Amino acid sequence: MQDSETTQAGRAMRRVPRWWLIPAVLLVILAGLCAAYWSGASGVASVGASPATPAVIPVSATVERRAVVKQVxxxxxxxxxAQFAIKASLSEGVDRLVLTSAPKTVGSILAPGELVAAVSGRPLLVLPGGVPLYRDIELGNSGPDVAALHTALAGFGYAISSTDTFDTVTQRALIDWYKAAGYEAPTAAPSPKTVKPAGADSQPLPGKEVPDGVVFRWKEFVQIPGDTGTITAMAGNGSVLAEDGTVAQVKIAxxxxxxxxxxxxxxxxxxxxxxxxxxxxxxxxxxxxxxxxxxxxxxxxxxxxxxxxxxxxxxxxxxxxxxxxxxxxxGTAATESLAIPLIAVRQEEGTPYVVLQKSGEWQRVKVKVVAQADGWAAIADVEGLEPGDEVKLQ
Structure with missing residues (x-):
């Protein structure tokens, strides 16, 4: 009976209303909000009391002397x-080509009128490229090759007649040219006699005895493209030339x-x-x-x-x-000039200037930019600006 009464009493106690909990929770929340507000207000006050932000320190660059150029x-x-081969040719009565004399050496410069070498006892002389070489020329022959030969001989300083015929005056010029080279001019017949130049009167040339049959043997002459060249290789004295007859290699370019x-x-x-x-x-x-x-x-x-x-x-x-x-x-090698970083150049009304530090103070100096490349500006020499000075960057 007692247990029943106790159970009923417990149930009655659980039914007691707890309305007071709600106001209690609200009071706790309100107290937290107030504490947060006062804490924030104190923080703002402390920030306001902090020292002022320090001033920005200006950044500068050193004026240099360097080459400023956009290079490709x-x-x-x-x-x-280019190289050119000077070659000798077999002539009548010659069995093989042998270099018998080489007055020129590697590095020598060849020009018209000069002796290149002697092959099998006969000279190789340089003629200008304008002389056609395709035949032997004898007394009385005429044609464009004779006219060109006259021009060449005159260019070497030898006397030439006004005709376009291979005459005794031409023969005498050939004799003198060969003699200057140390050789005798070739002849068709060895017997000498006094003859007159073509078109002259019956009087012979005073003191000018011309061997009968002096001829122009085209195989004793060579030509070089461009008329001049430098010897880069030469066969040795006494050597038998190759089948192509190459005597020397000449650089023509x-x-x-x-x-x-x-x-x-x-x-x-x-x-x-x-x-x-x-x-x-x-x-x-x-x-x-x-x-x-x-x-x-x-x-x-x-x-x-x-x-x-x-x-x-x-x-x-x-x-x-x-x-x-x-x-x-x-371009040519760039010259050096005053140079500063491009960002250090300022402008006012179209006039460039830099801010320069002198004696601890900043001052303006007008400049002239003469070139720009790779972030640098080349500055024309100006009074008051020299290597080692400090200029303010933008």
């Missing part, structure tokens, strides 16, 4: 100049340098334009002599599509051997 650089190679440029780069290398070539420590100031048409690339040769630029290599240039790799820069 190519890779190239030295290409050997100077070495050159060729570099491939893409279409945009080629615009920096016009014909006649200046260029600087470098090969190790060797430096060469030269010019562009030729620009090719557009050429396709060749991956096997590591060549890009573009144009081949050819540069002149003056005779005697040192340090540029055949097939040597070089670097080519457009």
């Amino acid at each position: 650089v190519l890779s190239g190679k030295v290409v050997a100049g 100077d070495d050159s340098i060729v570099a491939r440029a893409d279409v945009v780069q080629s615009e920096s290398f016009p014909v006649g334009g200046a260029a600087t070539i470098r090969a190790g420590s060797a430096v060469l100031e030269t010019k562009v002599v030729h620009v090719s048409d557009f050429m396709e690339g060749d991956q096997s040769k590591n060549q890009i599509p573009g144009k081949d630029i050819t540069f002149e290599v003056p005779p005697g240039a040192q340090g540029f051997a055949e097939d040597q790799s070089v670097t080519v820069t457009a």
Whole structure:
């Protein structure tokens, strides 16, 4: 009976309403909000009391003296100049070609009128390229080859008649030319007698005895493309020449340098334009002599599509051997000038100036920008601005 009463009492206690919990929770929340507000207000007050932000320290750069130029650089190679072979021919009565005398050596320059060498006892003389060589010329012959021969002999300083005929005056000029070279002029017959020049009266030339039958043997003359060249190889004295009769190799064109440029780069290398070539420590100031048409690339040769630029290599240039790799820069070697970072240049009403630090103070100095490249500005010399000065950046 007692247990029943106790159970009923417990149930009655659980039914007691707890309405007071709601106001209690609201009071706790309100107290938290107030505490947060006062904490924020105190933080703002403390920030307001902090010291002022420090001033920005100006950034400066040093004035330098350097080359400021936009450079276009190519890779190239030295290409050997064209070569020409001087050859001797078998003449009547000669069984084989043997070099019997070589007055010229490697490095000698050949020009019209000079003796190259003697082959099988007979000379090889240089004639200008304008003289047609295709026949032996005898007394009384005429034609364009005779007229050209007269012009050549006159150019060597020998007296020539006004006719276009191979006459005794021409024979005398040939005799003198051969004699100057140390040889006798060839003749068709060995017996000498006094003769008169064609068209002259019956009186012989005073003191001018001309052997009968002096002829022009075309095989005793050689010609060089361009008329001049430099000997690069010469057969040795006493050597039997090869079947083709080659006596010497002559360079008829100077070495050159060729570099491939893409279409945009080629615009920096016009014909006649200046260029600087470098090969190790060797430096060469030269010019562009030729620009090719557009050429396709060749991956096997590591060549890009573009144009081949050819540069002149003056005779005697040192340090540029055949097939040597070089670097080519457009223009001449850049000269140095005052230089500052481009961002240090300011403008006011179109007038450029820099802010310069002098004696601890900043002051304006008007400048003239003469070139820009790679973030630098080249400045013309101006009073008050010199290397080592500090200029303010933007």
